[in-house]
Amino acid sequence: xxxxxxxxxxxxxxxIAIVLMFVFPIAWFALTSIKPISAIFDKDGxxxxxxxPTYENYQVTLFGQQSIDVSENSRSDFGTSGGNSYDGRxxxxxxxxxxxxxxxxxxxxxxLAAYGxxxxxxxxxxxMLHWILSQRFLPPIAIIIxxxxxxxxxxxxxxxxxxxxxxxxxxxxxxxxxxxxxxDDIPRDIDxxxxxxxxxxxxxxxxxxxxxxxxxxxxxxxxxxxxxxxxFLLSLFLTNSIRTIPVKITTFVTSTGSEWGYIxxxxxxxxxxxxxxxxxxxxxxxxxxxxxxxxx
Amino acid sequence: xxxxxxxxxxxxxxxxxxxxxxxxxxxDGQFVVLLGPSGCGKSTLLRTIxxxxxxxxxxxxxGERNVNGMHPKDRNIAMVFQNYALYAHMKVRDNMAFxxxxxxxxxxxxxxxxxxxxxILSLEPYLDRYPKELSGGQRQRVxxxxxxxxxxxxxxxxxPLSNLDAKLRVQMRTExxxxxxxxxxxxxxxxxxxxxxxxxxxxxxxxxxxxxEQMGSPMEIYxxxxxxxxxxxxxxxxxxLLAGKIVEDSGKMICRVGELDLPLPExxxxxxxxxxxxxxxxxxxxxxxxxxxxxxxxVEPTGPETxxxxxxxxxxxxxxxRERMNWKADEVILVEPTLEYVHLFDAQTKEAIKRKT
Numbered sequence: 030x031x032x033x034x035x036x037x038x039x040x041x042x043x044x045i046a047i048v049l050m051f052v053f054p055i056a057w058f059a060l061t062s063i064k065p066i067s068a069i070f071d072k073d074g075x076x077x078x079x080x081x082p083t084y085e086n087y088q089v090t091l092f093g094q095q096s097i098d099v100s101e102n103s104r105s106d107f108g109t110s111g112g113n114s115y116d117g118r119x120x121x122x123x124x125x126x127x128x129x130x131x132x133x134x135x136x137x138x139x140x141l142a143a144y145g146x147x148x149x150x151x152x153x154x155x156x157m158l159h160w161i162l163s164q165r166f167l168p169p170i171a172i173i174i175x176x177x178x179x180x181x182x183x184x185x186x187x188x189x190x191x192x193x194x195x196x197x198x199x200x201x202x203x204x205x206x207x208x209x210x211x212x213d214d215i216p217r218d219i220d221x222x223x224x225x226x227x228x229x230x231x232x233x234x235x236x237x238x239x240x241x242x243x244x245x246x247x248x249x250x251x252x253x254x255x256x257x258x259x260x261f262l263l264s265l266f267l268t269n270s271i272r273t274i275p276v277k278i279t280t281f282v283t284s285t286g287s288e289w290g291y292i293x294x295x296x297x298x299x300x301x302x303x304x305x306x307x308x309x310x311x312x313x314x315x316x317x318x319x320x321x322x323x324x325x
Numbered sequence: 326x327x328x329x330x331x332x333x334x335x336x337x338x339x340x341x342x343x344x345x346x347x348x349x350x351x352x353d354g355q356f357v358v359l360l361g362p363s364g365c366g367k368s369t370l371l372r373t374i375x376x377x378x379x380x381x382x383x384x385x386x387x388g389e390r391n392v393n394g395m396h397p398k399d400r401n402i403a404m405v406f407q408n409y410a411l412y413a414h415m416k417v418r419d420n421m422a423f424x425x426x427x428x429x430x431x432x433x434x435x436x437x438x439x440x441x442x443x444x445i446l447s448l449e450p451y452l453d454r455y456p457k458e459l460s461g462g463q464r465q466r467v468x469x470x471x472x473x474x475x476x477x478x479x480x481x482x483x484x485p486l487s488n489l490d491a492k493l494r495v496q497m498r499t500e501x502x503x504x505x506x507x508x509x510x511x512x513x514x515x516x517x518x519x520x521x522x523x524x525x526x527x528x529x530x531x532x533x534x535x536x537x538e539q540m541g542s543p544m545e546i547y548x549x550x551x552x553x554x555x556x557x558x559x560x561x562x563x564x565x566l567l568a569g570k571i572v573e574d575s576g577k578m579i580c581r582v583g584e585l586d587l588p589l590p591e592x593x594x595x596x597x598x599x600x601x602x603x604x605x606x607x608x609x610x611x612x613x614x615x616x617x618x619x620x621x622x623x624v625e626p627t628g629p630e631t632x633x634x635x636x637x638x639x640x641x642x643x644x645x646x647r648e649r650m651n652w653k654a655d656e657v658i659l660v661e662p663t664l665e666y667v668h669l670f671d672a673q674t675k676e677a678i679k680r681k682t
Binding site for chain 1: 413423471
């Protein structure tokens with residue numbers, strides 16, 4: 030009894046320690062975003078809570094105010110902003126368009142491909158699966174130069190559509206593999222039962238497989254969304270004026286200094302859409318969605 | 326309702342032939358059970374009738390229609406699967422109505438049919454539940470409900486009870502039988518459980534390695550197995566089989582098994598010197614005052630009867646008695662084969678040796 034109580038206690042301590050380890054950087058980042066510049070860089074030591082909160086960083090990055098208007102502190106030591114190039118609003122819109130677009134495309138294509146690979150028997154299906162997986166072996170940096178040229182020639186460079194396609198290309202293999210494993214878990218007997226009930230292949234897919242693979246689709250969508258939301262390299266190379274958040278933030282590091290206040294404000298804000306997205310789909314992220322369909 | 330006719334059906338997977346020229350006639354309203362060990366081709370035959378597998382050659386007709394190459398949905402059949410195969414995301418009501426939704430049956434008609442099926446299967450209280458909220462037996466009933474709502478020509482059952490526990494299996498067995506009595510729909514039922522086959526079937530079809538070994542009513546098959554395989558497969562405990570030779574002893578034919586001389590019925594189509602297998606079912610090898618000496622090895626009381634596993638001159642046999650005697654292991658008893666139930670099989674061909682008519 031005693032030892033089990035101790036082990037429960039130890040488990041809690043360990044869990045709390047791990048949670049703190051993960052939460053600390055985020056919390057510190059968020060805290061930085063409401064600190065005045067003097068508190069971010071204090072020559073006498075680290076300021077934790079001993080500061081007057083300011084929303085200036087958010088006003089600049091999210092509401093497009095000129096940094097010079099709201100600045101209460103001299104920025105001369107850390108470089109100054111030029112105009113409102115710290116306005117993150119368009120980059121948030123771009124990130125949302127690209128992430129939602131590529132998530133939708135990758136999940137849709139992935140689902141159709143996964144259903145085909147899981148259910149239809151055709152020559153070379155196994156080879157095709159390996160080929161799809163092999164697309165993830167190449168690091169994006171290895172293909173970025175040809176991609177830039179191809180996208181430029183197709184007129185897709187520096188467009189939302191171009192970036193959506195690029196992110197979809199990267200996400201499709203993982204979506205196919207993940208969704209295939211979910212569809213594989215739905216027994217074929219269910220397809221057959223539906224076919225005997227009078228469903229065509231397409232109806233089986235639409236009315237039976239898709240609703241039963243909802244959990245898998247939600248999980249895949251979350252992964253694709255997070256990838257696209259945080260992707261840096263392709264966005265950097267394939268766009269000039271359209272900037273997604275990760276690329277935009279790097280422009281806050283200038284030759285005259287790094288705007289830590291703005292970086293942390295935009296960075297903290299960037300957590301929120303992903304968080305909302307996951308909240309929206311988490312209801313579907315339940316295991317055992319096929320529970321009850323068959324005798325386990 | 327309709328008959329099902331299978332003619333010279335061959336099914337190959339690549340070079341592997343799994344069904345060898347199968348002929349099967351299921352009359353309108355009949356309950357036919359396909360019985361056999363795993364891998365005998367019974368499920369493949371059922372799935373080919375359903376249209377879930379294509380045939381390599383041969384013909385399948387349901388009623389007057391030849392259904393070769395026809396999509397399962399156009400065959401007007403219903404199938405119940407071993408693992409229920411319910412649509413987990415739909416309520417019981419929608420599971421049952423799925424086929425009618427697909428063919429755009431009017432809502433009122435759907436409602437009426439679902440309620441009718443639910444009342445037959447005692448599923449009314451569960452119509453608004455999801456399959457995961459039901460027990461195994463209830464799920465199997467939903468699967469059956471899904472089959473009966475649309476009044477198909479033929480029911481196909483693929484080992485529907487093998488996932489249920491023993492007690493429920495007996496109950497569902499009766500329910501399926503009652504359902505058949507009520508609906509009189511032609512039924513093809515696959516199982517590897519001989520008790521299911523014996524209790525439910527009008528006709529049992531015994532299969533092995535893609536061939537039909539024997540077809541007939543349960544008792545016909547039990548009493549007159551066509552060959553050694555059928556004799557061994559049907560019956561529990563299994564038929565006692567002793568390898569022996571026919572010898573003539575003072576004008577009478579007997580079967581000599583080692584040192585034992587076993588009596589034979591008259592009118593057997595045999596000749597002296599023939600190698601045979603002497604078969605007698607345990608319930609026809611009865612402890613009595615006369616007969617052959619046997620030493621009891623294990624006594625197994627089952628309630629209504631007692632199984633006596635004995636050594637009989639170096640052979641292991643099982644005798645069954647309905648009498649409650651206080652038998653003990655190592656006790657020596659006399660057992661007597663009931664002559665009219667003795668089976669003989671040719672040692673080479675393994676075919677049953679018929680009686681002279």
